[in-house]
Amino acid sequence: MYTQFTSTPSLPTTSFKGRTIIVTGSNVGLGLESCRQMVTLGASRIIMAVRNVSKGEAAAKDIRATTSCAPETLEVWQLDLSSYQSVLSFAERVKTELPRLDVLVGNAGIGTETFRITEDNEESITTNLVSLFLLGFLLHPKLRDTALKHSTQTHFTIVGTGLYEVAQFKERKAPNMGLFEALNDEKTAVMSDRYNVSKLLGMYALKQMAAMSPLQNNGVIINCVAPGLCHSQLHRERKLPGPLAAIARPTDVGARVLTYGASAPPQTHGQYLVDHKNQELHGLCSGQVGAKLQKQVWGELRQKLETISPGVTNIS
Numbered sequence: 001m002y003t004q005f006t007s008t009p010s011l012p013t014t015s016f017k018g019r020t021i022i023v024t025g026s027n028v029g030l031g032l033e034s035c036r037q038m039v040t041l042g043a044s045r046i047i048m049a050v051r052n053v054s055k056g057e058a059a060a061k062d063i064r065a066t067t068s069c070a071p072e073t074l075e076v077w078q079l080d081l082s083s084y085q086s087v088l089s090f091a092e093r094v095k096t097e098l099p100r101l102d103v104l105v106g107n108a109g110i111g112t113e114t115f116r117i118t119e120d121n122e123e124s125i126t127t128n129l130v131s132l133f134l135l136g137f138l139l140h141p142k143l144r145d146t147a148l149k150h151s152t153q154t155h156f157t158i159v160g161t162g163l164y165e166v167a168q169f170k171e172r173k174a175p176n177m178g179l180f181e182a183l184n185d186e187k188t189a190v191m192s193d194r195y196n197v198s199k200l201l202g203m204y205a206l207k208q209m210a211a212m213s214p215l216q217n218n219g220v221i222i223n224c225v226a227p228g229l230c231h232s233q234l235h236r237e238r239k240l241p242g243p244l245a246a247i248a249r250p251t252d253v254g255a256r257v258l259t260y261g262a263s264a265p266p267q268t269h270g271q272y273l274v275d276h277k278n279q280e281l282h283g284l285c286s287g288q289v290g291a292k293l294q295k296q297v298w299g300e301l302r303q304k305l306e307t308i309s310p311g312v313t314n315i316s
């Protein structure tokens with residue numbers, strides 16, 4: 001909230017020439033605007049990974065009409081993060097069809113207060129966390145191979161939020177059950193906090209993944225960016241109240257942090273960035289409590305990922 005008033009992220013100027021990029025959830029909102037920026041900055045090939053291909057095609061058409069990019073720069077591929085099979089099929093397609101992968105922006109996400117199960121979790125946890133990291137781990141070898149083969153650095157950038165800091169995560173106190181099991185209990189679920197929790201858990205997973213993938217060995221920069229409160233369709237279930245709508249950033253301004261994260265320097269590896277600057281972590285991500293929770297979350301998440309795709313977390 002503070003930076004909402006005190007700074008405006010600058011439009012990145014780093015060239016994406018020669019780069020192949022995937023942006024998930026890019027038919028609307030921050031993902032769409034970041035694609036537009038990366039096309040303008042010279043990206044060679046952008047895969048718009050969306051759950052609804054016709055909406056994706058309309059978004060690609062819009063970018064083509066507002067930039068001077070070659071039409072074939074943009075491709076729309078189907079990806080539904082509420083289905084593990086869709087994530088696995090998408091990753092397989094990437095492996096076989098893309099000669100290189102320079103950037104994966106894990107942008108797609110939902111904010112919902114309705115409790116629904118998709119796969120083995122409440123939907124926000126499946127979409128914003130498990131499938132996001134399933135995709136990240138599945139594509140890590142491609143990012144690493146690209147970095148090593150072309151003597152460059154590649155990026156896995158996830159889109160977080162400052163709201164991780166206010167997550168209460170009361171479910172963690174449920175007796176005699178795992179964290180994910182507790183989050184699956186509809187009776188005790190605090191859905192007003194669930195989006196924040198899904199993003200908090202994403203911070204733990206990001207820190208863990210970055211620690212497992214030393215930059216000097218793999219050349220993959222793994223970072224998390226927070227766009228601030230922005231106009232988008234994220235609040236489609238419940239409109240932003242007037243005062244918040246009044247201070248929300250235009251979508252293209254918020255998207256600048258995604259574009260920055262996707263081209264950010266090595267010092268951002270394992271870091272959380274607000275308006276292009278590394279930030280210290282607070283709330284349940286700090287101190288001994290943070291370290292303990294990170295270990296617990298990673299232990300359970302790793303088990304899930306290994307069940308879906310055995311061996312997927314062996315990336316070091």
Ligand SMILES: NC(=O)c1ccc[n+]([C@@H]2O[C@H](COP(=O)([O-])OP(=O)(O)OC[C@H]3O[C@@H](n4cnc5c(N)ncnc54)[C@H](OP(=O)(O)O)[C@@H]3O)[C@@H](O)[C@H]2O)c1
Nearest residue numbers: 025029030051080081082107108109161229230232233234
């Ligand atoms: N807007 C903000 O104030 C704000 C602040 C901090 C962080 N963020 C984060 O920024 C990211 C982008 O959100 P946004 O604000 O641009 O919201 P948005 O306009 O609602 O865009 C979200 C995108 O994610 C896609 N998506 C949702 N569920 C999906 C699924 N199961 N499979 C594939 N794609 C899926 C949506 O596709 P459909 O159009 O088909 O639903 C849409 O393309 C999210 O991770 C969000 O948490 C947003």
